[in-house]
Amino acid sequence: MGSERRERMKVLGARLRALRADAGLTGAALAQQAGVGQPTVSKVENGRMVPSLDVLDRLSRGLGLDESTVGEVRELLAAVEAAVETGSGSDGDISAGLVVDEAVRGARLVRSFQCVVLPAMLQSAEYARHVFLTSPDLNPEAVGRAVAARVERQSLLYEPGRESVFVLTEAVLRTWPGAPSLMLAQLDRLLAVESLDTVRLGVIPWTRPVPVLPRHGFTLCDRRSVVVEAFPSERVSTETDDLARYEEMFSRFEGAALFGGEARDLLMQVMGEFRELETAVTQ
Known part of the structure; x- marks a missing residue:
């Protein structure tokens, strides 16, 4: 395919x-x-x-x-x-996992909920590399192209007239690939992005119950489509019932999240724990 x-x-x-x-x-x-x-x-x-x-x-x-x-x-x-x-995979030239990247290109309002993996628009290059490495059909050259395309697409976060809202569970911050240093750099990027006028970043802490047990991540693009990010592939839906269902789910997750200073404090706390972990690993 x-x-x-x-x-x-x-x-x-x-x-x-x-x-x-x-x-x-x-x-x-x-x-x-x-x-x-x-x-x-x-x-x-x-x-x-x-x-x-x-x-x-x-x-x-x-x-x-x-x-x-x-x-x-x-x-x-x-x-x-x-x-x-x-499609059921990739041939190494057209990279799997880029469906959400394409979908957000034309959207003025992007709302993404994630419960395990960071949203594509927030991933550092090294984090994204680990994401694409999980696709068995991508060769190293294709992974490099996919990472470059994803990072390039993130420039949309800085465009006036666009709004991006991201809601993560705390588990996303604590589910990590590679080394602790990777997550320290990734969390630093989250702090930088959170300060943008065009972005709202919320985190549902483990101390709060989730309103609904999440089964997968999803991204709403304007009010026209939703990208359902199930393993191992992504699916785009424009069905009215799907959109209404995911709109409601996002609203509920958003209502349970911490934003602003509280979210930054939580990010700083997790960063401190990764620094301790990095020290322990290198000793």
């Missing part, structure tokens, strides 16, 4: 490239008119990036496409996304 997805990405990219040629635009000109980066245009046209619906619509407006052609390219994107949802 990985090869099928790749072929569908190439078909979408080739069609957009042909439409750009018909419009007499360079890649740089289209990027400027669409309000996206030139690398985005290049990667999409070459079948190396799946655009979000928002990005695709921007490109369509930049190209001046009529309603019929807009519908055509949207169908091509839907075919790519269908391959992502039904």
Whole structure:
């Protein structure tokens, strides 16, 4: 299925490239008119990036496409996304685990709940590397590309007009790969991100009961879709019932979380314990 997805990405990219040629635009000109980066245009046209619906619509407006052609390219994107949802793995070129990264690209409001693994948008490069290493189908080169793509996507956290809300259980902070030094760097990143005006970071401490026993993490993208992050794959749903259910669940988890100074105090406490652990390991 990985090869099928790749072929569908190439078909979408080739069609957009042909439409750009018909419009007499360079890649740089289209990027400027669409309000996206030139690398985005290049990667999409070459079948190396799946655009979000928002990005695709921007490109369509930049190209001046009529309603019929807009519908055509949207169908091509839907075919790519269908391959992502039904795929059972990765071939090492199109990295597994990047579904949520693609889904958040066009969202202005991102809300993510996690009970074991840190949200993709908050992961340090080394933490993300360990996440992708758990996929048996990714070779080292593909892992490197996946990590780079994930870190690059995190620049969205700093964009004005976007809002990101993350709710974690304390277990997320204490479930760690690698060495204690990895988590010290990761927790330091969480403290830095928590200070952003565009981000709210909440933690449900172990001293509080959870309102519902969580079974997996999930990410709501605006009020249009939810990425259900079950092991070993991710699934995107736009079903009204699913969205309503996960909206309610997120609200309940959010209500149980600590924010602001209380969340920072908890992060600092966990960091202190990791420093003690690091000292014990190195002795």
